[in-house]
Amino acid sequence: MSTRTVLSQADITRALTRISHEVLESNRGPDGLVVLGIPTRGVVLAERIGAQLSSISGVAVPTGSVDVTMYRDDLRRNPTRASQPTRLPDGGIDGATVVLVDDVLYSGRTIRAALDALSALGRPRAVRLAVLVDRGHRELPIRADFVGKNLPTSAAERIFVRLHGVDDDELVAIEGGADS
């Protein structure tokens, strides 16, 4: 099994900075933005993006988390997993432009579950999606608005994302695939 690093810590930092600028540009500023990460690593990314948005724009952009465990469509196929906290900022999400953040976009089912979760939490004006890595193989009509890196992969390969705050180091790596 071979493992190769596709994003270094520096690459990740640059990608998040670029995403933050793109968000501000597409939203024409910071107004109404709420950044919500999908646990676990999406929350780390959301906090960093939120901090960057605040520092670039000079306005505090609220962040939080939205857990999707209870909304997944594959519960019956897997052992039960423990849920994670859902923490919304004090202002809630009604009328806000929610930027959902996750580390890897794959089949799209996690994002579908997140949209269901959001609809139970309030009524945003709009929902955007920012991901660190898009590895293709969508099973639902879901598209990311902001992407750190497009990484075409085969289904046999595995993507690892490690981030400070959750892991000891920071990188994105691909493992495996039809090996020679």
Add this chain to the structure above:
Amino acid sequence: MTTTHLIRAVETVDGTRTDVLVRDGVVVELGSGLSATGAQVIDADGLLALPGLVDLHTHLREPGGEGAETVLTGSRAAAAGGFTAVNAMANSSPVADTAGVVEQVQALGERAGYVTVRPIGAVTQGLEGRQLSEIGAMARSRAAVRVFSDDGHCVSDPLLMRRALEYVKGFGGVVAQHAQEPRLTEGAQMNEGALSAELGLGGWPAVAEESIIARDVLLADHVGARLHVCHVSTAGSVEVVRWAKARGIDVTAEVTPHHLLLTEDLVSSYDSRYKVNPPLRRAEDVEALRAALADGTIDIVATDHAPHTSEAKHCEWDAAANGMVGLESALSVVHRTMVETGLIGWADVARVLSVAPARIGQVEGHGRPLAVGEPAELTLYDRGVSRTFGTEHLAGRSRNSPFLGHTLPGQVVATLHQGYATVRDGLVVDEREIADRAARVAAAAVLAAPEPAGAP
């Protein structure tokens, strides 16, 4: 269809090897190299000959409980276990508290033909513990009852127990007490102790058994009567019986096979195959019971064979009936718990499972030594095999055995009752054949009887 059997090269309990020739229900010759002419040969090389086992405590359920067992099916179960005589407890429906019921039970046993069925009479009418039953009538009936018991219930009223002990003296009988103080065991479900506290099941404290035995041995002493204690289950009860015997009190005691092997830990699963009265107790109690059986404080093993239908057992613990079947497994369990452990030898097995129960219950013609002229009531047992006890080894109507799945030693290969085989090659013989043989034996007895006085 011969009534002559030649048992070849069987080992006896005192270690000798012999051939045994049986004709017309009697042992007619012992020796080696006996002639097989006109005889059905049973090759008993490697087998042990025991006197036909005698159970002092069986529930045959008929009349009234035929869904679980009948006299016929219970007799088959007994034969499969190597028994040639059983004492049938009185808690049937109607209760065996009159001459009519006990004579009926005896007749059913005679007709079935597998074992000698000796009915036990109730001590009190309806087992209600208030008034003595017609003990005299039952004693004088054709059933000639000599053992009286309210088993299932305790004769708890001290005055009534005194009267019962006194009254049966007049008929040469014995009261067999089911020792359980009812007020201390209301709502009881299992042995009272740390485990019952954990499992949330009502406790059956040892003192409820021990206090009754203590009272009863003192009463028996005071009125000069015989007492028999059913299914002793605790170390404390053993101590009381030992004390009583040391004082010369005429008390005998029995222990069940399951109390020699199983402990209360099995109840943790709430599997009601382990629900029995008196309940399974602690390891210390099992140890004490084994030692007591070995040193004679406990005189006999009695099965307390208690069949129940599946509906009565396959439910929550509280609702389940008490009891385990035990006729088919008794000898193997005694083999495992008492012989394999070196506590007793095979002559003692013959004593505790045949000779002594026959004596205590006054069961004539059973528990006799292997000698010329003695009735042919014999069990041939293979000590060398081992089997996983399964439902195929049960021969009665019910399946509530706690030993299913256990590896038990030994197997009954043949049982002879009234000189004919009720078990042959390890299998119970067909009931029509047995009924036929029993009828012939009965007819022959009528013909051989002396002429009544005054007949022409």
Add this chain to the structure above:
Amino acid sequence: MKHLLSTADLGRDDALRILDVAEDMADVSTRQVKKLPTLRGTTVVNLFYEDSTRTRISFEAAAKRLSADVINFAAKGSSVSKGESLKDTAQTLAAMGADGIVIRHPASGAPRVLADSGWVDAGIVNAGDGTHEHPTQALLDAFTMRRRVHGDASRGRDLDGLEVLIVGDILHSRVARSNAWLLRTLGAHVTVVAPPTLLPVDVSRLGVDVHYDLDEAIARVQPDVVMMLRIQQERMAEAFFPNAREYARSWGLGAARFRSLPHAALVMHPGPMNRGLEIGDDAADSPRSTVREQVGNGVAVRMAVLYLTLAGDREDSL
């Protein structure tokens, strides 16, 4: 988790998992949409052989908040009345496609018998069996304690070092047993207080200390939590103690005894309360009383239990 039958068999990790998931479930109850789609399409049957509106409603609310379909089956059946047998009822529920069965039964061990029987292939949750266990009550009690002690930082925390007094009819109490085992698993220390007649003869398998005198126990133990158990009317007539007055005087949490508690000690009661008998108004209505929030926490904990026993692939076992 395949079934939840007891806390005696519940390991520390599984217990904490239930409590942590319950935190998230509790949040759901604060939202406008108090519903999750998690158990959509599953059928949960409340099989109650004993009357208990409160517990049954709590389980019903929990199941509905997870979008499960709920069927309430009030069954009569005791060895005395010979109602429909447990086996027949279970097979009927299996034929109806029950995915989960919440069972309350007067016979200790009935949920275990049901789970082991093979009569029905559903997740079994014990809502109280005889005098044996009431695991969800103990879990909601532990959840309540944890929240009061650690507040928002409760996730992942246990109850290490907590001193708990349980007072009342220990002999007949499934709440006491379940709490004793669970609290010990979570690191707390449990002392039971009762007249000797209301204690089992041998408590060694419960892992608790014993006192007969409540004032002495309070002084020695300095409890962080005092849990008062309900005295049932039936016990009055059965010679366990002379009368209600003597019981209240010696083992009731009246005003004076309440004042003698450590000032931060919590007062808990599984309900319903006999005011004036085992607990007085001062204790029951004080801010240190958790009686009302125990009810709300019960729904969250039961949601967590239903999720963990019914949502997964049915293969993983406890």
